[in-house]
Amino acid sequence: MIIAVDGPAASGKGTVARALARHYGLPHLDTGLLYRAVAANVRAHDLDPAIEADAVAACDFDERLLTDPSLRDDAVGALASIVSAHPLVRSALFQRQKRFAAQTGGAVLDGRDIATVIAPDADAKLFVKATPQIRARRRHTELAARGDTTSFDRVLADIRVRDTRDSARSTAPLVQAVDAVLLDTSFLSIEASVRRAIELVEAQVRRADVQA
Numbered sequence: 052m053i054i055a056v057d058g059p060a061a062s063g064k065g066t067v068a069r070a071l072a073r074h075y076g077l078p079h080l081d082t083g084l085l086y087r088a089v090a091a092n093v094r095a096h097d098l099d100p101a102i103e104a105d106a107v108a109a110c111d112f113d114e115r116l117l118t119d120p121s122l123r124d125d126a127v128g129a130l131a132s133i134v135s136a137h138p139l140v141r142s143a144l145f146q147r148q149k150r151f152a153a154q155t156g157g158a159v160l161d162g163r164d165i166a167t168v169i170a171p172d173a174d175a176k177l178f179v180k181a182t183p184q185i186r187a188r189r190r191h192t193e194l195a196a197r198g199d200t201t202s203f204d205r206v207l208a209d210i211r212v213r214d215t216r217d218s219a220r221s222t223a224p225l226v227q228a229v230d231a232v233l234l235d236t237s238f239l240s241i242e243a244s245v246r247r248a249i250e251l252v253e254a255q256v257r258r259a260d261v262q263a
Contacts (some may be wrong), residue, residue: 052159052174052256053172054177056161056248057176057227061210062179062186063241066244066245071248071249072159080151080161082144083131084122091127093106093109093130093134096109109251110144116150132212133216151174152173177234178231179235180236181247191203
């Protein structure tokens with residue numbers, strides 16, 4: 052079974068995807084980490100994330116980089132939003148994601164274009180969202196817990212900029228797939244969000260079985 056989970060930054064899609072992977076005993080890939088690794092590589096080699104050739108050169112990174120906790124930093128996330136807009140970067144990482152989705156037994160993948168580009172034939176598709184203010188509050192709380200003093204207003208502004216960039220890019224923009232089910236986590240706890248996600252996946256799988 053392949054489960055595709057898409058949504059904007061700090062919507063809760065990663066938490067939902069990891070919980071679904073545990074529930075169904077499936078491997079999980081946070082595809083955003085791939086772009087964050089590229090972004091970190093760009094920064095480490097003093098390259099320009101806005102220049103496509105520089106960003107493509109940074110796609111050749113050591114797999115161990117994916118376990119680096121610094122990839123979760125907001126600064127890396129901002130750079131990742133820039134490099135991910137380059138068509139050649141998305142192309143360079145495309146096959147890696149396709150292979151993960153196609154492995155025996157299935158997988159859970161979360162990102163911005165899983166249901167629309169990476170796994171359009173996924174057995175279940177979720178689009179997770181929350182209001183910008185709530186997403187900014189969540190991200191601000193995470194940053195504060197790590198000792199980051201970035202203001203809430205700055206975090207909210209960054210969220211809005213990333214939303215616009217992700218939705219407006221020419222290649223694989225952030226958009227809800229026509230057959231994806233919406234999960235709004237704005238006013239749901241983590242536990243409630245996960246329960247609802249499982250219910251939605253189960254409903255999609257049952258519907259597919261009936262149609263088959």
